[in-house]
Amino acid sequence: MTLNSESGTAVRLEKVSFSYGEAPFLFDVEFAASKITAIMGSSGSGKSTLLNLVAGFETPRSGRVLIGGADFGAKPPSARPVSMVFQENNLFAHLSVERNVGLGRSPSLRLTEADHAAVAAALKRVGLAGKQQRLPRELSGGERQRVALARVLVRDRPVLLLDEPFASLGPALRDDMLDLVADVHAERRMTVLFVTHQPEDAHRIGQDMVFLDNATVAATGTVADFFTKAGPEAFRHYIGAGPFGAGSRDVARKRT
Ligand SMILES: Nc1ncnc2c1ncn2[C@@H]1O[C@H](COP(=O)(O)OP(=O)(O)OP(=O)(O)O)[C@@H](O)[C@H]1O
Numbered sequence: 001m002t003l004n005s006e007s008g009t010a011v012r013l014e015k016v017s018f019s020y021g022e023a024p025f026l027f028d029v030e031f032a033a034s035k036i037t038a039i040m041g042s043s044g045s046g047k048s049t050l051l052n053l054v055a056g057f058e059t060p061r062s063g064r065v066l067i068g069g070a071d072f073g074a075k076p077p078s079a080r081p082v083s084m085v086f087q088e089n090n091l092f093a094h095l096s097v098e099r100n101v102g103l104g105r106s107p108s109l110r111l112t113e114a115d116h117a118a119v120a121a122a123l124k125r126v127g128l129a130g131k132q133q134r135l136p137r138e139l140s141g142g143e144r145q146r147v148a149l150a151r152v153l154v155r156d157r158p159v160l161l162l163d164e165p166f167a168s169l170g171p172a173l174r175d176d177m178l179d180l181v182a183d184v185h186a187e188r189r190m191t192v193l194f195v196t197h198q199p200e201d202a203h204r205i206g207q208d209m210v211f212l213d214n215a216t217v218a219a220t221g222t223v224a225d226f227f228t229k230a231g232p233e234a235f236r237h238y239i240g241a242g243p244f245g246a247g248s249r250d251v252a253r254k255r256t
Pocket residue numbers: 020041042043044045046047048049050
């Protein structure tokens with residue numbers, strides 16, 4: 001197994017089938033180690049389901065969920081080398097910022113001096129130094145997502161799953177948060193699977209793209225290729241016209 005190796009941790013869904021009882025999902029796809037892969041597709045195409053299969057909140061009917069080469073398909077979420085951030089409700093309302101982050105180190109919150117130091121450093125890294133005693137309700141939406149990212153930092157897992165984490169934030173704040181993710185990624189080189197409906201978000205921080213349609217992978221490639229006229233027809237149809245429509249290559253990116 002190659003967790004945290006220099007080459008990073010690839011994630012592969014190998015002929016994974018799954019069903020909520022009706023229409024089946026079938027995923028056969030690899031997410032490159034240490035890259036940010038944007039996952040896009042229309043509502044109901046299966047983006048969250050795919051992340052849930054990687055995280056362990058859903059179990060495949062058949063196939064393998066390979067993380068760093070080892071099959072985690074039957075393992076519980078807590079045993080997987082993965083962190084996940086959702087659109088909201090990432091925090092426990094009755095716990096302070098500091099304790100919410102501390103959960104990333106110890107689910108029972110038995111924290112050592114080293115753990116406390118790691119929590120303080122992570123809060124500083126995401127711009128929340130001085131707010132460690134606040135409750136989640138005393139923070140803005142963006143600050144709450146920063147707390148969730150701080151917890152990701154102290155968990156220090158090689159795979160990060162982001163399920164529309166900034167969808168409820170305004171455009172400028174969303175860009176700030178995306179840049180923070182890109183900076184953290186540059187430091188830690190986690191393998192990031194990033195579900196988003198926003199083409200500009202995928203364009204800003206994504207390197208690879210996986211496009212889902214109708215419960216399966218319809219197209220894969222680099223983000224750069226997806227945003228050219230040569231990008232897949234189904235993707236161009238999905239994003240429509242506008243500044244991020246097909247052929248718009250001159251849009252500022254955080255990183256290229
Ligand atoms: N717990 C569940 N029980 C039954 N069906 C579900 C469940 N969760 C999702 N589904 C169905 O599975 C399909 C895929 O859902 P999923 O949430 O993965 O889509 P998505 O691409 O993430 O959508 P969105 O962009 O709207 O978040 C949808 O048809 C949805 O109704």
